[in-house]
Amino acid sequence: MAAQLIKGTEVSKAIREELKQEVQHIKEKYGVTPGLVTILVGEDPASQSYVRAKQKAAHDLGFYSVQDDRPADISEDELLKLIDQYNKDPKIDGILVQLPLPKHINETKVLYAIDPSKDVDAFHPFNVGKLMIGEPDFLPCTPAGIQELLVRSGVETSGAEVVVVGRSNIVGKPIAVMLMQKGPGANATVTVCHTRTRDVTFHTKRADILIVAAGVTEYVKGDWIKPGAVVIDVGVNEVGRTADGKRILKGDVAFDEAKEVASMITPVPGGVGPMTITMLMKNTVRACKIHHNIKE
Numbered sequence: 001m002a003a004q005l006i007k008g009t010e011v012s013k014a015i016r017e018e019l020k021q022e023v024q025h026i027k028e029k030y031g032v033t034p035g036l037v038t039i040l041v042g043e044d045p046a047s048q049s050y051v052r053a054k055q056k057a058a059h060d061l062g063f064y065s066v067q068d069d070r071p072a073d074i075s076e077d078e079l080l081k082l083i084d085q086y087n088k089d090p091k092i093d094g095i096l097v098q099l100p101l102p103k104h105i106n107e108t109k110v111l112y113a114i115d116p117s118k119d120v121d122a123f124h125p126f127n128v129g130k131l132m133i134g135e136p137d138f139l140p141c142t143p144a145g146i147q148e149l150l151v152r153s154g155v156e157t158s159g160a161e162v163v164v165v166g167r168s169n170i171v172g173k174p175i176a177v178m179l180m181q182k183g184p185g186a187n188a189t190v191t192v193c194h195t196r197t198r199d200v201t202f203h204t205k206r207a208d209i210l211i212v213a214a215g216v217t218e219y220v221k222g223d224w225i226k227p228g229a230v231v232i233d234v235g236v237n238e239v240g241r242t243a244d245g246k247r248i249l250k251g252d253v254a255f256d257e258a259k260e261v262a263s264m265i266t267p268v269p270g271g272v273g274p275m276t277i278t279m280l281m282k283n284t285v286r287a288c289k290i291h292h293n294i295k296e
């Protein structure tokens, strides 16, 4: 295989070790503990497994962590009241409401309800706006994880042609904004593709850095990639289960073909996914420091 693997699991481990030290330090010096609540509405098995992974990471870092499960038929009003309760709770620094929410609940309304200083997903319009103008308090977790992987792998983003496939508010749009900003780990020339793009392969073939977040299993083929490009596969698609019930996951990139063309590539699993969770932990520590006016 030609391409070097960008191992999100390993990079994550290193960052979580750094975070653990930091949590220990602020506990000892300031007597405060970062607090994270994850709110899960309903019983979708994939969402349950992601939330479990977030809780485990929080626990391992020594956070105060709360898992709040609510039935799928909770009313929008009740959910908004619950968020308000956590907004007022001084032990809680970060509030994560796992998406997607059931159809009868307006997702936008829920995201608006979270105190922006506890918005560790960075989905509130206040934080989205701050990101846009280059003044973020929190970076959205998946894009932050991608940028961290690029930087720690020594990938030059300045002047690079970046192509993003996907324009969602949680991945495509914010990663495009972040990589086009002025500053380190950015300064790229960014193109964003979506379902109305006339010729997606015309764009992907020009990319020095190709970021795929389309939600379509093995959508990007080997011959859509410029030889030597860096490929970041954000897709997490369940294609089946093993005999013992474990999820079988594939990315949005046809990995076996792509690895022969790319210079570096993220695997699925073990690429972007673990970084997303790590960046959530980083944001929670940051929120805690902001709430307690810790400036170091």
Ligand SMILES: NC(=O)C1=CN([C@@H]2O[C@H](COP(=O)(O)OP(=O)(O)OC[C@H]3O[C@@H](n4cnc5c(N)ncnc54)[C@H](OP(=O)(O)O)[C@@H]3O)[C@@H](O)[C@H]2O)C=CC1
Pocket: 142, 165, 166, 167, 168, 169, 170, 171, 172, 193, 194, 195, 196, 197, 200, 213, 214, 215, 216, 219, 234, 235, 236, 237, 252, 272, 273, 274, 276
């Ligand atoms: N690893 C991680 O931490 C995370 C992984 N994910 C995964 O990333 C993937 C994307 O997630 P998310 O951004 O939420 O997905 P969405 O479904 O919200 O958005 C998908 C985007 O891809 C575009 N798209 C879909 N099909 C095509 C196509 N054939 N050609 C071009 N563009 C296309 C859509 O275009 P249009 O707007 O025109 O519909 C849309 O903008 C999923 O597999 C998800 O599971 C998501 C979040 C975190």
Ligand SMILES: Nc1nc(=O)c2c([nH]1)NC[C@@H]1CN(c3ccc(C(=O)N[C@@H](CCC(=O)O)C(=O)O)cc3)C=[N+]21
Pocket: 049, 050, 053, 096, 097, 098, 099, 100, 121, 141, 142, 236, 247, 249, 268, 269, 270, 271, 272, 273, 274, 276, 277
């Ligand atoms: N409010 C909110 N914030 C989110 O950040 C959020 C969300 N809602 N809803 C769903 C998406 C998806 N997402 C993932 C996180 C981790 C992995 C991850 O750890 N994946 C592992 C595999 C996990 C497994 O084995 O199931 C990997 O790729 O190696 C994947 C996807 C966060 N999201």
Ligand SMILES: [Mg+2]
Pocket: 168
């Ligand atoms: Mg979505």
